Amino acid sequence: MPDLIEKKKTEAVAVSAPEKPEKARSLGSDAWQELRRNPVFLLSAALILLLIVITIAPGLFTSVDPRAGDLRNHYLSKPSYGHLFQDDWFGYDGQGRSIYARVIYGARASIIVGTCVTAAVTVFGGLLGMLAGYFGGWVDTLLSRITDIFFGIPLLLGALVVLNAFTARTVWSVVFALVALGWTQMARVMRGSVITVKQADYVTAARALGAGTPRILFKHILPNAVAPVIVVATIALGGYIATEATLSFLGIGLQDPTISWGIDINSAQNVIRTAPHVLFFPAGMLSLTVLAFIMLGDAVRDALDPKLR
Amino acid sequence: MAEQPILEVKDLVKHYPLSQGVLFRKQTGAVKAVDGVSFALGKGETLGIVGESGCGKSTLAKVLMNLERATSGQVLYKGEDISRLSGAALKAVRRNIQMVFQDPYTSLNPRMTVGDIIGEPYEIHPEVAPKGERRRAVQDLLDVVGLNPEYINRYPHQFSGGQRQRIGIARGLALKPEIIICDEPVSALDVSVQAQVINLLDQLQKDFELSYMFIAHDLSIVRHISDRVGVMYLGKMVEIGSDLEIYDHATHPYTQALLSAVPVPDPTARETRDRIVLSGDIPSPANPPSGCRFRTRCWKAEDRCSTEVPLLAVPSLLSGPAAHASACHFAEVRQTVTT
Numbered sequence: 001m002p003d004l005i006e007k008k009k010t011e012a013v014a015v016s017a018p019e020k021p022e023k024a025r026s027l028g029s030d031a032w033q034e035l036r037r038n039p040v041f042l043l044s045a046a047l048i049l050l051l052i053v054i055t056i057a058p059g060l061f062t063s064v065d066p067r068a069g070d071l072r073n074h075y076l077s078k079p080s081y082g083h084l085f086q087d088d089w090f091g092y093d094g095q096g097r098s099i100y101a102r103v104i105y106g107a108r109a110s111i112i113v114g115t116c117v118t119a120a121v122t123v124f125g126g127l128l129g130m131l132a133g134y135f136g137g138w139v140d141t142l143l144s145r146i147t148d149i150f151f152g153i154p155l156l157l158g159a160l161v162v163l164n165a166f167t168a169r170t171v172w173s174v175v176f177a178l179v180a181l182g183w184t185q186m187a188r189v190m191r192g193s194v195i196t197v198k199q200a201d202y203v204t205a206a207r208a209l210g211a212g213t214p215r216i217l218f219k220h221i222l223p224n225a226v227a228p229v230i231v232v233a234t235i236a237l238g239g240y241i242a243t244e245a246t247l248s249f250l251g252i253g254l255q256d257p258t259i260s261w262g263i264d265i266n267s268a269q270n271v272i273r274t275a276p277h278v279l280f281f282p283a284g285m286l287s288l289t290v291l292a293f294i295m296l297g298d299a300v301r302d303a304l305d306p307k308l309r
Numbered sequence: 310m311a312e313q314p315i316l317e318v319k320d321l322v323k324h325y326p327l328s329q330g331v332l333f334r335k336q337t338g339a340v341k342a343v344d345g346v347s348f349a350l351g352k353g354e355t356l357g358i359v360g361e362s363g364c365g366k367s368t369l370a371k372v373l374m375n376l377e378r379a380t381s382g383q384v385l386y387k388g389e390d391i392s393r394l395s396g397a398a399l400k401a402v403r404r405n406i407q408m409v410f411q412d413p414y415t416s417l418n419p420r421m422t423v424g425d426i427i428g429e430p431y432e433i434h435p436e437v438a439p440k441g442e443r444r445r446a447v448q449d450l451l452d453v454v455g456l457n458p459e460y461i462n463r464y465p466h467q468f469s470g471g472q473r474q475r476i477g478i479a480r481g482l483a484l485k486p487e488i489i490i491c492d493e494p495v496s497a498l499d500v501s502v503q504a505q506v507i508n509l510l511d512q513l514q515k516d517f518e519l520s521y522m523f524i525a526h527d528l529s530i531v532r533h534i535s536d537r538v539g540v541m542y543l544g545k546m547v548e549i550g551s552d553l554e555i556y557d558h559a560t561h562p563y564t565q566a567l568l569s570a571v572p573v574p575d576p577t578a579r580e581t582r583d584r585i586v587l588s589g590d591i592p593s594p595a596n597p598p599s600g601c602r603f604r605t606r607c608w609k610a611e612d613r614c615s616t617e618v619p620l621l622a623v624p625s626l627l628s629g630p631a632a633h634a635s636a637c638h639f640a641e642v643r644q645t646v647t648t
Contacts, residue, residue, distance in 0.1 A: 200416075204416075209407075210434065
C-alpha cells in the first residue's frame with residue numbers, strides 16, 4: 001500500500017510538471033512558425049520569390065533581347081521550339097521575338113504595379129479609414145464624403161483621364177493612376193473594421209488604464225482590424241496586376257517599347273486561332289502571378305489569427 | 310463612516326443628447342441614463358449596485374471611470390473632483406481606480422499574450438514597475454489570481470471563461486489601485502465558476518484593502534459580497550443601505566418587487582411566498598415619468614407621486630434597520646419577503 005501511494009505521488013508530480021518551459025513568443029514569430037509548415041504558403045512564396053528575382057534580374061533567365069525580332073522566326077514559318085530555358089522555349093510571336101524573353105521581361109511591369117499600388121493603397125486608404133472610423137463625428141463625415149467622391153469615379157474612365165494627362169507614360173504613371181482611384185476600397189474596409197473593433201471591451205479597458213490614442217490605435221485596434229484589409233489587399237493585388245494589363249491592352253496604360261503582359265496579350269488576341277501559344281504564355285503567367293499572391297494572402301491571414309490555430 | 314469616504318458621488322448626471330437633422334443638428338431631447346445619483350464608498354468597503362437592464366448601472370461605472378464625461382455632478386476621489394480631469398492628472402487618478410469588465414471574452418485583446426495584457430498597465434505607467442521587474446510582477450499577479458505563472462506566453466483563447474476573468478482581474482490589480490469597479494464581473498460565467506471568482510475577489514479585498522463597487526443584477530451574489538447595497542431604477546438610486554437593511558427590511562416597493570423575484574431554494578417556501586409581479590415595462594429613459602419614476606408600475610402610487618419627486622432620504626417615521634435611505638413617499642417594510 002505505501003508503495004502504491006508513493007507511486008501515485010510520483011505520477012502526480014510527473015503530470016503536473018510542465019513538459020517543457022514555454023518560450024516567450026511574439027505574435028509575429030508564432031505566425032512564422034505556422035507559415036513555415038504550410039505548403040500553400042511555401043508554394044506561393046517560392047513562386048513570388050522567383051517572380052521578384054525575375055523582376056530584379058531578368059538577365060539571369062534569358063540572354064535574348066526581348067525587343068529583337070527576326071521575321072525568320074515568325075510563328076508561321078514553323079521555327080523549332082520547346083528547348084528548355086532557351087530563347088525558343090515558348091516559341092516566337094508575330095514579330096519573330098522570343099516569347100520566353102518577353103514573358104520574363106514583362107514580369108517587371110506587373111510586379112512593380114501590383115506591389116507598389118497595393119502597398120500605397122493599403123497605407124494611404126488604411127490610414128484614412130482608421131482615422132475616420134476611430135474618431136467618428138465630423139472627421140468621419142469629411143473623410144467618408146471624400147471617399148465617396150473618389151469611389152464614384154469609374155476606374156477605367158478615371159485611369160483614362162489621369163493617364164492621358166501624362167505625356168510619357170511609364171510604370172509609375174500607371175501606379176499613380178491606380179493609387180489615386182483605388183484607395184477608397186481600403187479606406188471603406190478599414191473604417192468598417194475599426195468601427196467594429198473600437199467598441200470591444202479591451203479597447204475600453206486600455207482607455208481605463210490611461211492608454212493614449214496612438215497606443216490604442218496601433219496596439220489594440222490596428223492588429224484586430226487589419227485582417228479584412230489584408231484579405232482585400234491580396235485579392236486587390238492580383239486585381240491591380242490585371243488592371244495594369246487591361247489598361248495596357250486598351251492602349252492607355254504602358255506603351256510598346258515597355259514590355260508588359262497586357263501589351264502582349266493585346267497583340268496576341270488577333271492570332272489566337274493560328275498561334276494560341278502567343279496568347280497562352282503571357283496570359284498564363286499573369287494568372288499564375290495573381291493566383292500566387294491570393295494564396296499568399298490567404299495563408300498569411302490564417303497565420304495572423306490566433307483563433308484559427 | 311467616521312473617516313472620509315474614498316469615493317463620493319454627488320448628484321451625478323449623464324444625459325446622452327438625442328439630435329435630429331443631417332446638416333444642422335438640433336438637440337430634441339436626451340436619454341437620461343444616470344439622473345442625479347449620490348452615494349459614498351468607504352475604504353475597504355463593498356458597495357453593491359443592483360437594478361434591471363437599462364437602469365444606468367453600467368453608465369454609472371463608465372462615468373466613474375471617466376470613460377464617459379459626466380453631464381453634471383461630482384465624483385470626489387479623496388475629496389478631489391475627478392470628473393473634470395484630463396491629461397496627466399486623469400492618468401494619475403486612473404492608477405487608483407480600475408475596472409473589471411463583464412464579458413471576459415471581449416475584454417482581453419485576442420492578439421496579445423497574457424503577459425502583454427497584464428503587463429500593459431506597466432507600460433502605460435512605467436513608474437509602477439521598472440522595466441526589468443515587469444515580467445516578475447506579471448507572474449506574481451498570475452499567481453495572486455490563481456493562475457499558473459507559466460501561462461504568461463499564452464493567448465486568451467487558450468483559457469476558459471473563468472480563467473479569462475482572472476486575467477482581467479489581474480490586469481485591474483496591476484497598478485495596485487484602491488478602488489475596483491466590477492461591472493457585472495460574473496454574469497457571463499457558469500454558475501460553478503461564479504463562486505470561484507467571487508471568492509477570489511473577496512480574498513483580494515482582504516489582501517490588498519480594496520474598495521469595490523460591485524455592479525450586478527444577481528441579488529444573491531450582491532448580498533454575498535456587499536457591505537452596502539444600492540438599488541437603481543431608471544437612472545436614479547431608489548434605496549441604499551447595509552445588506553441587512555436592504556435584504557430584510559426593504560422599504561421601497563421596487564426593491565421589494567426585486568427581492569420577491571429571487572429564486573428560493575426551499576420548495577415549501579416557494580409555495581407560500583408572496584411574489585410581487587410588476588406590470589408593464591421599464592419606461593424609456595428618454596421620457597421618464599414625472600415625479601417618482603417608479604409610479605407607473607407601483608401599486609402604492611397616488612396623485613402625490615406624479616407631482617412630487619421623492620428624495621433619497623431616511624424616512625422619519627421608520628426606526629431600526631428600516632430607517633435607511635429610501636426614495637419613496639410611502640416607505641414601509643413589507644414583511645412577506647422570504648429570502
